[in-house]
Amino acid sequence: MLKVGITGGIGSGKTTVCKIFEVLGIPVFYADPEAKNIMIKDEVLIAGIKETFGEESYFSDGTLNNKHLAGIVFNNEAELKKLNALVHPAVFRGFDNWEKQIPSNTSYTLKEAALLFESGSYKMCDINILVTAPPEVKIARVIQRDGISEEQVKARMDKQLPDEEKMRLADYLIINDEKNSLIEQVLGLHKQFLEKAVRY
Numbered sequence: 001m002l003k004v005g006i007t008g009g010i011g012s013g014k015t016t017v018c019k020i021f022e023v024l025g026i027p028v029f030y031a032d033p034e035a036k037n038i039m040i041k042d043e044v045l046i047a048g049i050k051e052t053f054g055e056e057s058y059f060s061d062g063t064l065n066n067k068h069l070a071g072i073v074f075n076n077e078a079e080l081k082k083l084n085a086l087v088h089p090a091v092f093r094g095f096d097n098w099e100k101q102i103p104s105n106t107s108y109t110l111k112e113a114a115l116l117f118e119s120g121s122y123k124m125c126d127i128n129i130l131v132t133a134p135p136e137v138k139i140a141r142v143i144q145r146d147g148i149s150e151e152q153v154k155a156r157m158d159k160q161l162p163d164e165e166k167m168r169l170a171d172y173l174i175i176n177d178e179k180n181s182l183i184e185q186v187l188g189l190h191k192q193f194l195e196k197a198v199r200y
């Protein structure tokens with residue numbers, strides 16, 4: 001089974017792209033929601049997060065205080081590294097478990113992760129796709145979707161590798177600028193991956 005990684009900066013549209021692959025019947029593992037899920041379920045991880053970032057990292061009902069954590073980690077590189085070091089190994093384990101239940105006749109799977117290149121998990125994929133969009137389009141999308149300020153979006157962008165560097169590591173590019181057809185690009189890649197999967 002071919003493993004395809006897919007990433008893109010904040011607001012690039014990687015989740016939107018993955019939804020199209022899902023319609024084509026391709027199983028997709030979403031690392032970001034998986035991280036969020038583990039952060040409220042894994043007792044060891046919860047204890048580690050509280051110890052590092054304070055009891056207020058969680059509300060009394062056990063839900064994650066995203067604002068509190070975002071305020072700390074997206075304004076301080078060292079704090080972000082600490083959070084990543086706590087969360088990412090647990091997400092890798094989640095991916096391994098997910099893969100085990102995929103039927104063996106599946107041609108390929110997709111792993112969607114905002115930090116595919118930054119975390120090194122791209123090395124575990126056979127092929128990696130980068131979704132790109134112009135910076136002003138990405139910023140406008142996230143402001144609209146999340147209701148946060150331009151400064152907050154830019155602070156998150158600054159914590160991710162620039163697209164120029166990601167392009168060097170990616171095998172394929174999807175341009176989601178709302179001018180080039182997204183569906184045609186996905187169908188083109190899907191066809192290529194199916195052909196590769198046969199030879200794999």
Ligand SMILES: CC(C)(COP(=O)(O)OP(=O)(O)OC[C@H]1O[C@@H](n2cnc3c(N)ncnc32)[C@H](O)[C@@H]1O)[C@@H](O)C(=O)NCCC(=O)NCCS
Binds near residue numbers: 083
């Ligand atoms: C800090 C948290 C609580 C903020 O939550 P919030 O709901 O405000 O943002 P959300 O998770 O939707 O992230 C929005 C976008 O920010 C970017 N982002 C998220 N985590 C990170 C990170 N560790 N480094 C850089 N960018 C990140 C991504 O583009 C993401 O899609 C949350 O992002 C988090 O738990 N991050 C750590 C887990 C992680 O690394 N997730 C991403 C890869 S598995």
Ligand SMILES: Nc1ncnc2c1ncn2[C@@H]1O[C@H](COP(=O)(O)OP(=O)(O)OP(=O)(O)O)[C@@H](O)[C@H]1O
Binds near residue numbers: 011114142
């Ligand atoms: N081609 C498009 N046309 C119109 N809207 C789009 C397009 N692509 C994405 N969007 C919208 O832009 C927003 C961001 O897209 P999406 O959530 O897929 O990005 P993402 O890369 O997964 O972002 P993040 O890393 O922030 O989670 C969403 O609200 C989505 O509906």
